Amino acid sequence: xxxxxxxxGFHGPSNDEAIEAIHNEMDALWDDASFVPxxxxxxxxxxxxEAAANIVQHALPAADKPVEIDVDISVxxxxxxxxxxxxxxxxxxAEDMQASMPDSEAESGRGLALIEALVTTVTFERQDxxxxxxxxxxx
Amino acid sequence: xxxSYEVNDSYAxxxxxxxxxxxxAPKLREVVAEVVAGGSSRVVVNLAETDFMDSSGLGALIGxxxxxxxxxxxxxIAGVQxxxxxxxxxxxxxxxxTAYPTAEAAFSDx
Numbered sequence: 001x002x003x004x005x006x007x008x009g010f011h012g013p014s015n016d017e018a019i020e021a022i023h024n025e026m027d028a029l030w031d032d033a034s035f036v037p038x039x040x041x042x043x044x045x046x047x048x049x050e051a052a053a054n055i056v057q058h059a060l061p062a063a064d065k066p067v068e069i070d071v072d073i074s075v076x077x078x079x080x081x082x083x084x085x086x087x088x089x090x091x092x093x094a095e096d097m098q099a100s101m102p103d104s105e106a107e108s109g110r111g112l113a114l115i116e117a118l119v120t121t122v123t124f125e126r127q128d129x130x131x132x133x134x135x136x137x138x139x
Numbered sequence: 140x141x142x143s144y145e146v147n148d149s150y151a152x153x154x155x156x157x158x159x160x161x162x163x164a165p166k167l168r169e170v171v172a173e174v175v176a177g178g179s180s181r182v183v184v185n186l187a188e189t190d191f192m193d194s195s196g197l198g199a200l201i202g203x204x205x206x207x208x209x210x211x212x213x214x215x216i217a218g219v220q221x222x223x224x225x226x227x228x229x230x231x232x233x234x235x236x237t238a239y240p241t242a243e244a245a246f247s248d249x
Contacts (some may be wrong), residue, residue, distance in 0.1 A: 016162040023158060023191070042222045049193050055162045057195075102233045104203070107198040114194050117229045 004077040006032035012043040013066040014056050016088065022052050022071050040139045044080045047118040048073060050111045051084040051133040056095070059086040077137055082117050085132040092131060142170040142200045143173030151179035153224070156188040161221075171214070172204035180212025184246040187218025192226050200236055217246040 008025040012018050015025065032038060033106040052069060059067045099112040102139045116122055123134040149226075151174045155167065167184075168173045174182055184200065186192075200216065207214040219227070219238045227233040239245040 019160055019162055020158075023160070041186075042225060046191070046193065046222065046226065049160060049191075050239060053193060053195060057161060105201070106229060107202045107205075108194070110194040110197065110230050114226065114229060 002076045002078065004074045004076060008032075008073050010071045011070070012069065014069040015058060016056070018069050019049065019052055019056060019117050022069075023049060025071070026073065029073055029075065030137050036075060036139060039138060040080060044082070044135070044137045047115045047137070048084060050115050050118075051082070051135060054111050054133075055084065055086040055089070055131070059089040059131065062136045063088065063089045080135075080137045080139060082135045083132055084135070085130050087130050089129065089131050091126055108138070130132045144170060144174055146179050147176070150178055150181040150183050150242075151177075152183045152186070152242045154185045155188075159186075159188045159189050159192040159199070159231045161193065161195035161215050164195040164199035167199045168202055169230065171199055172206060172228050173210070180207050180210035182212065182214045182248055183239075183242045184216050185218050186213065186216055186220065186223055188248070190220050190222060192223045194226070194230070197226060197230060197232060201232070213237055217242045217245050 001035040006029055010022045010025050023102040026035045026048060030041050033088040055069050059068050067089045070087060073082045099116055101113040102109040119135045119137045125132045141156050142153060144151055153170055153174060171182060204214040216236050217239045227236060
């Protein structure tokens with residue numbers, strides 16, 4: 001594993017403000033890693049925001065504690081890695097994990113298919129009440 | 140994110156400025172619904188100042204397209220920037236949401 005050149009993160013309640021804050025962190029990340037090509041920035045930022053939005057829209061709390069979102073994005077010389085986690089969350093419903101592109105009339109359900117098209121690898125993990133998406137893109 | 144609109148003789152132009160994400164998507168739906176309810180079913184969404192759109196924003200555009208068509212009109216998009224173009228292409232929605240270089244060009248052929 002090569003050295004981390006730049007890193008940004010966010011932790012907070014799973015809500016609209018989190019989406020904007022994560023997007024601002026990603027913009028700031030590129031300022032610290034100006035060598036990352038525009039195409040990689042654009043695709044990776046889109047995938048990270050899709051994963052975060054999936055959590056804000058679909059993750060339900062497992063108990064009385066609200067869902068919290070945690071994002072850790074790192075830039076290495078040839079790879080971008082994001083861990084996007086939902087803490088205190090239930091296991092996702094199967095229908096929220098649908099990764100095929102719906103028909104052209106559909107107004108939702110494209111997020112996961114889009115993520116898969118944008119990154120090199122997508123991994124989903126569930127451990128101790130935390131759901132984590134790990135997205136990587138080779139640059 | 141902010142939306143504004145202007146109605147002229149042949150179409151209504153809705154300007155979208157900022158990130159068209161899950162936060163902004165419901166607002167776009169509201170604005171276009173208001174425009175269509177006001178009698179303008181030919182709608183151009185000007186995306187020249189929208190540098191980011193996610194699948195929620197795309198879903199809102201599709202909903203707005205359906206609303207405009209149900210009212211007997213159409214919805215077209217203009218000024219599409221690279222990230223928005225990428226999302227449209229990867230979802231195959233570039234065939235459904237026709238992109239024009241400018242708002243003026245969107246309804247100029249009919």
